[in-house]
Amino acid sequence: MSLIELDGVGRTVFLPDGDRLEILRGVTLTIEAGEHVSIVGRSGSGKSTLLNLMGLLDTPSDGEYVLEGRPTRGLSQRQRARLRGAGFGFVFQQFNLLPGRTALQNVAAPLLYSGGRDFWRRNRLAADMLERVGLGDRADTMPEKLSGGEQQRVAIARSLIRSPRVILCDEPTGALDVQTGTEIMDLLDAIAGESGATLVTITHDTMVAARAHRHYRLDAGLLGPLDPATLAPARQVVAS
Amino acid sequence: MTGLVAAFVEAWDEVRIHKVRVIVSLIGVLIAVAAMTVITALGDMARQANAEHSERTSGRAATLQVNAWSMDGTQPAADTLTSAYAEVVERHAVEYSSLLSTTELRVQFTEGAEPVWASYVDRPYGEMHRIEPAHGRWFSAADERRFAPAIVVNEAFHQRLGEPDLRTNPTVVLAGERPVRATVIGVTPNAYSDEMPSVYLLQAHQQQWGIQGMYDSAPLLELWVPPENAEEFTEVVRADLAGLLGQDLQIEVYRLDPTDFDVIDGQLQWVVRGVSVIALGMGALGLLNIALVTVRYRVREIGVRRSFGATSGRVFFSVMMESVFATAVAGLAGVVLAVAIVKNVPIDELIGGSVTDVPEFPVRAAVEGLVAATVVGALAGIVPATVAVRVKVIDAIRF
Numbered sequence: 001m002s003l004i005e006l007d008g009v010g011r012t013v014f015l016p017d018g019d020r021l022e023i024l025r026g027v028t029l030t031i032e033a034g035e036h037v038s039i040v041g042r043s044g045s046g047k048s049t050l051l052n053l054m055g056l057l058d059t060p061s062d063g064e065y066v067l068e069g070r071p072t073r074g075l076s077q078r079q080r081a082r083l084r085g086a087g088f089g090f091v092f093q094q095f096n097l098l099p100g101r102t103a104l105q106n107v108a109a110p111l112l113y114s115g116g117r118d119f120w121r122r123n124r125l126a127a128d129m130l131e132r133v134g135l136g137d138r139a140d141t142m143p144e145k146l147s148g149g150e151q152q153r154v155a156i157a158r159s160l161i162r163s164p165r166v167i168l169c170d171e172p173t174g175a176l177d178v179q180t181g182t183e184i185m186d187l188l189d190a191i192a193g194e195s196g197a198t199l200v201t202i203t204h205d206t207m208v209a210a211r212a213h214r215h216y217r218l219d220a221g222l223l224g225p226l227d228p229a230t231l232a233p234a235r236q237v238v239a240s
Numbered sequence: 241m242t243g244l245v246a247a248f249v250e251a252w253d254e255v256r257i258h259k260v261r262v263i264v265s266l267i268g269v270l271i272a273v274a275a276m277t278v279i280t281a282l283g284d285m286a287r288q289a290n291a292e293h294s295e296r297t298s299g300r301a302a303t304l305q306v307n308a309w310s311m312d313g314t315q316p317a318a319d320t321l322t323s324a325y326a327e328v329v330e331r332h333a334v335e336y337s338s339l340l341s342t343t344e345l346r347v348q349f350t351e352g353a354e355p356v357w358a359s360y361v362d363r364p365y366g367e368m369h370r371i372e373p374a375h376g377r378w379f380s381a382a383d384e385r386r387f388a389p390a391i392v393v394n395e396a397f398h399q400r401l402g403e404p405d406l407r408t409n410p411t412v413v414l415a416g417e418r419p420v421r422a423t424v425i426g427v428t429p430n431a432y433s434d435e436m437p438s439v440y441l442l443q444a445h446q447q448q449w450g451i452q453g454m455y456d457s458a459p460l461l462e463l464w465v466p467p468e469n470a471e472e473f474t475e476v477v478r479a480d481l482a483g484l485l486g487q488d489l490q491i492e493v494y495r496l497d498p499t500d501f502d503v504i505d506g507q508l509q510w511v512v513r514g515v516s517v518i519a520l521g522m523g524a525l526g527l528l529n530i531a532l533v534t535v536r537y538r539v540r541e542i543g544v545r546r547s548f549g550a551t552s553g554r555v556f557f558s559v560m561m562e563s564v565f566a567t568a569v570a571g572l573a574g575v576v577l578a579v580a581i582v583k584n585v586p587i588d589e590l591i592g593g594s595v596t597d598v599p600e601f602p603v604r605a606a607v608e609g610l611v612a613a614t615v616v617g618a619l620a621g622i623v624p625a626t627v628a629v630r631v632k633v634i635d636a637i638r639f
Contacts, residue, residue: 048634057547057633078551085549092637096544100257110548112250115242162549 001069003165003198004031004054009063010221011049023049025221026063033165036192036199038212039223046221047202048170054200055168056084068165085113089159089197091188093171095151097143097158103130103150104139107157114162129157133187149180153187160191167192169201173208185211206230247554251561255569261534266570269616272523273574273609274581276516280605281582283512294498295370296431299462302470303368303496305340306461306477308489315458316489324484325461328477336464338365339443343453346415347437349400353415356397357438358453360446366392368464371440376406376426379442383425389414389445392426397437420449462496470495516612524616528623531563535624542628543636552629559628560621567617571610578606 011024023046031037041047052058053065056072065072067083075083097106104126111122118125130139133153143151152172159167172188173181185208192199202218203209215226255262306325310316322339329337338361345358365371366378373392383390391412393401401424404410411421422441441451443459465473478493485491535542542555550558582601 052634055547057637078553081546081549081551081554084547088547090547092544096540096637098541098544101253105253109545112246113545113549113554115246119242119246 002030002066003033003035003068004029004200005064005066006030006054006060007064007066009053009060009065011046011053011058012061023221024053024060024223027221027223028063029216029223031166031198031200033198034196035214036189036201036212037214037216038209039200039202039216039218040204040206040209040226041202041218042204045218047204047218050218050223051168051170051200051202054166055088055090056080085110086162087165089162089164089167091152091155091159091167091169091172093174095143095148095155095175097151097154099143102140102142103135103146103154103157106143106154107161110158110162118162125161126157129161130154132160132191133157147180148176149183152176152180152184156184156188156191160195160197163195164197166198166200169199169203171203171205172201173203173205181205181208243554247557247561248565250558251565254558254562255565258534261530262566262569264530266523266527266566268523268526269520269567269570269613270523270574270577272516272519272521273571273613274577275519275574276612277575277578277602277605277609278581279512279516279519280602280608281578283508284602284605287508292370293431297369298497299368300370300464301497302465302467302473304463304465304470304473304477304493305496306463306481307458307492308481308485309458309492311488311490316485318459320485321459324481325459327484328461328480329463331480332473332476334463334465336364336368338362338368338462339459340365340462341443341457341459343456345439345451345453347397347400347439348413348415348419350402351400354400354437355454357436359438359440360443360459361440362443364464365440365462368462371428373426374429376424378426379440384442384444386423386445389420389422389441389449389451390425391422392428392440393424394428394435394438395430396435397439398424398427400437414451416452418450418452420451520612520616524620527563527567527617528620531620531624532627535559535627538628539631539636542631543633546631546633547637556625556629559625560618563621563624564614564617567613567620568610571613574613575606575609578609 006027006029009024009027010022012020012022015021027050039047039050049058053060056067056075059072067087072080072083098109101109104123107129108122108126111118111125127136127139130136133156135150135153135157138146138150143154146154152175167188169188173184176184188199188201189211191197199212201208201212209215209226210228215228216223217226306328308316308321308324318341325337325339328334341360343358343360344355346353347356363379363381363384371378371392374395375398376392378392379390388411391414398404401410401412404424406424406427410424412424414420414422428440445451463473463477474493474495478491481491481493482489545555579601
C-alpha cells in the first residue's frame, strides 16, 4: 500500500466569465513513505494546486486520490481537516508565520488542534522542536525580528510538530537567498530523514528539485517524469 | 474537552495578541455597559429617593388615614375620637399606629417668639414615615416618662436656636397659656430649602403638660397595615368606627401613600432599560464594524490555521469566542467603572434629593450588564465568524 496514490486526477475551475479552466489533467502519481519527491514547473503550471490536492486542502474534479489505501473522495470536510492536521505538515514560500506570536507560539499553534496530551504539553514540544532546527535561543522572538532563513526554520519546526507522515513544501526556498535556501533544504532533508516523513517539494528551482529521490515536471497541468540529468547539481553546504 | 479548552485558549490568545484593536473596538461596549449599570443604579437611587420622599410625606405602604367629623361641621370631642381609635387599633392588633393632630405653637427663639407648625404624634409615627433625624434621635419609649416634654425639630428650627449641640440637651420654651420648657432630642433634615421651622411632640406630652396651640386640629389616626390587606382594612375600620362613634359622624378612611407608585416605578424601569439597550446596541455596532474589517485582514492566518487541521466549526467557534471573550472583559471593565462612578459620585445629591437608605450597588444590573455584553459579543461575533468560515483555504494561503 502506497502512502499517496493519485490516479488520473484533474482539477477544473470555472472562471467568472463562465469559461472552464483545466489546472490539472489526468495526474497519476504514487509516492511511498519516506520518499523525497520533487515537482518542478513554471508559474501557473498547477504545482500549488497539486500540492493542495495532496494536502487535502482541495478536492479533485476528476480521478481518484487514495491516501494510505483510503479513498478521499467521500470524506467530509471535518474528516479531511482531521487527516490534514494529523498527517500533513506544510511549508510555504512566504513562511506564513502567525503575526503577533513568538516563534515558540507559532511552532506550538498546530497542537491547538491536536487534542490529548500533545495539547497540554505543546510549549515543551515546541521548544524541543525549535532546538532541533537550531533556534532554541530564539523561542521568544517575534517573527518580524527573525531573518528570512530563521522564519523558514520556524515554519519547518511548525510543520513537523505533529510528526506528520508527509511534509508538503511549496517553494520553500523561494523567498530566500541561495545560501540560506540551501541550508533550509539541508535541514528539511535531515529532519525528514530522521523522522521518516515523506517530503514533497514543488519548486521552479532545479537545484532544489535535484535533491529529491524522484523528479517530476508539471507543464500546463500535465505531470511527467523529469530527466535528472537536466537538473543542476544540488548544492551542499557544510554545516557550520 | 481538550478541543473546547484549546478553542478557548486560541480565542483568548487572539484577544491578548490583538489587545490594542480589541480595546479600541470595545470602548463602545465598555462605555455602554458602564452606562447601563450606572443608569440602573441611578434609576434605583431615584426610585429610592422617590419612595423615601413619598414615605416621609404620606407614610409607608400601606398607610391608612382615619378621620371623623360631625355632619354639622363641628369637631367631635377629642377624647371620644381617641378612645374609639384606640379601640380599633387594639381590636385589629395593628402594630404601627399613630394619632396625628396639628397646631401652631408659639416658640421662644433667641430673636423672639414666633409661631411654629407643630405635629402631635405617637412614637410609631417616626417608623411609619421613615423619619431619620440628621442629628439626635426620634422619640423612644423612655421619652414618654420624661419630666419635661421632648421635641424633635427640623433643621430650620434648629438653626433658629443657634444650632446647639444636642449632647448639651438644649431646651426651648413653648409659649402659651402654660409655657413649658421642652428638650430638643432630634433634628430632622429639611424636606426642601426655605422650609419653615416645625416641631414634633408626643401626644402623651401634649396631654400631660396641657400644651395648647392655636387652631388645634382634631386628631387623625394613621395605621400602617400590610398593603395586600389595605382595602379590606379600610372597609373594616370604617365599619368599626361607625359602630363605635355612631352614624351621626362622617367616617373617612383612605389610603395615604400613593398607590400608583408601582406603575411609575415600572415605567421608570422600562425607560432605564430602553436607554441601556440602545447604549449597548451602539457599542455592539462599533464592535461588529471593527470585527468585520479585522477578519478580512486575517484571511491568511485563517487559511494557515485550516492547514493545521482546523475545522470550519473550530474556526467559527474561535472567531466568535474572541468576540465573546473581548466583550466579557469589556463588560467587566464597564461594571468596574460603573462601581467606581456610583461609589464616588454623590448621585443622590445629583438627582436632587437626600436618600436615607442608599441602595446597594445594583448587583442585578452588573450581572445583567455582563450577560448582555457577552450575548452582544456572541451576536456580533457570528457575522465575522461566518465570514471566516467562508474563507477559501487555498486563496487564503496565497493571499
